[in-house]
Amino acid sequence: HAKAEGRDVRRYFADVMDQHVKLRARIEDDLRSALKRERGLKVLYQPQVSAADGTIIGLEALVRWHHPTHGLILPDQFIPIAEETGLIVPLGEWVLRQACETSLRWPHLFMAVNLSAKQFHSNKFAERVIKIVRDSGADPRRIELEITESVLLGDPATREALKALREAGFRIALDDFGTGHSSLGYLRQFEVDKIKIDRSFIKQLGQGSDKNSGPLVEAIVALGHTMGLTVTAEGIETDQQREFLASRGCNELQGFLFSEAVTADAVADLIRASMRPVSKAVSASLDRN
Numbered sequence: 001h002a003k004a005e006g007r008d009v010r011r012y013f014a015d016v017m018d019q020h021v022k023l024r025a026r027i028e029d030d031l032r033s034a035l036k037r038e039r040g041l042k043v044l045y046q047p048q049v050s051a052a053d054g055t056i057i058g059l060e061a062l063v064r065w066h067h068p069t070h071g072l073i074l075p076d077q078f079i080p081i082a083e084e085t086g087l088i089v090p091l092g093e094w095v096l097r098q099a100c101e102t103s104l105r106w107p108h109l110f111m112a113v114n115l116s117a118k119q120f121h122s123n124k125f126a127e128r129v130i131k132i133v134r135d136s137g138a139d140p141r142r143i144e145l146e147i148t149e150s151v152l153l154g155d156p157a158t159r160e161a162l163k164a165l166r167e168a169g170f171r172i173a174l175d176d177f178g179t180g181h182s183s184l185g186y187l188r189q190f191e192v193d194k195i196k197i198d199r200s201f202i203k204q205l206g207q208g209s210d211k212n213s214g215p216l217v218e219a220i221v222a223l224g225h226t227m228g229l230t231v232t233a234e235g236i237e238t239d240q241q242r243e244f245l246a247s248r249g250c251n252e253l254q255g256f257l258f259s260e261a262v263t264a265d266a267v268a269d270l271i272r273a274s275m276r277p278v279s280k281a282v283s284a285s286l287d288r289n
């Protein structure tokens, strides 16, 4: 009896696993064809603002996928599949191309693009990135490449590619800072220009139950500055969080308090709106023309 039950349980898990594998294979096929036809995928842009005065200084490109039957799929759900299947290479380059084109609309802003560690393993990665950006007419010095710790801890070829990209003028931002597992030793090697404090630290700020996040965030800002790095905080949702970070000298802020990721046209509206208080008369006369 017990033996039969064990068999049922194993059969059950085998079925579940089988469905899981099939679903992933379907998503892989769908993603491949979305890329090929350039249908369903789009890039949205989230503003990054100066902590000192709230003006928009940069944008982060964030990919979205509208699946024909499953609806909106967020990157946390399909980027891992893209990484496992190698599709991240063409997908990442498509996002980079879109972001570069969009960046030409606002020569005074920087444009940040996320890169997966997997992309660094592809052949001639740095050369291809440099070519895509040059072909678009964008200036590499205004393109910021967001990487995670795994890139800094990568193999020699990966480190070499990162070095080549920095030498070509790209700025490097270390994303999700504080969530990794390694030592801080890599910051000593001056391979990055900016750290982005992970949202999980910001979320706890000002919550009575958490007494450690404040001092921790403050220490991260100070650490970054000691190393000569720009410090950005992600996931700012409240005025309280904004004030905390601004008063500690954090340079840049990003989060729903300012805007979620929106279309390029909506960014244009945000920029126009943020200019309005400077001179109502000037923007009114611009609107008339």
Ligand code: C2E
Residues within 6 Å of the ligand: 046, 061, 062, 063, 074, 075, 076, 079, 092, 095, 114, 115, 116, 146, 175, 176, 199, 234, 235, 236, 237, 254, 255, 256, 257, 261
């Ligand atoms: P990330 O690079 O850390 O991007 C920030 C994520 O936090 C975005 O989620 C953004 O929408 C979200 N976010 C921003 N402000 C707030 C806030 O105030 N509150 C909350 N709750 N969330 C906020 P998204 O767009 O879903 O992207 C998730 C992750 O997927 C990104 O994290 C990034 O690691 C990855 N990703 C997105 N686009 C790309 C891409 O083109 N290439 C690669 N390789 N990864 C990407």
Ligand code: MG
Residues within 6 Å of the ligand: 060, 114, 146, 175
């Ligand atoms: Mg990012």
Ligand code: MG
Residues within 6 Å of the ligand: 175, 176, 196, 198, 199, 234
């Ligand atoms: Mg992040």
Ligand code: MG
Residues within 6 Å of the ligand: 175, 176
């Ligand atoms: Mg991330």
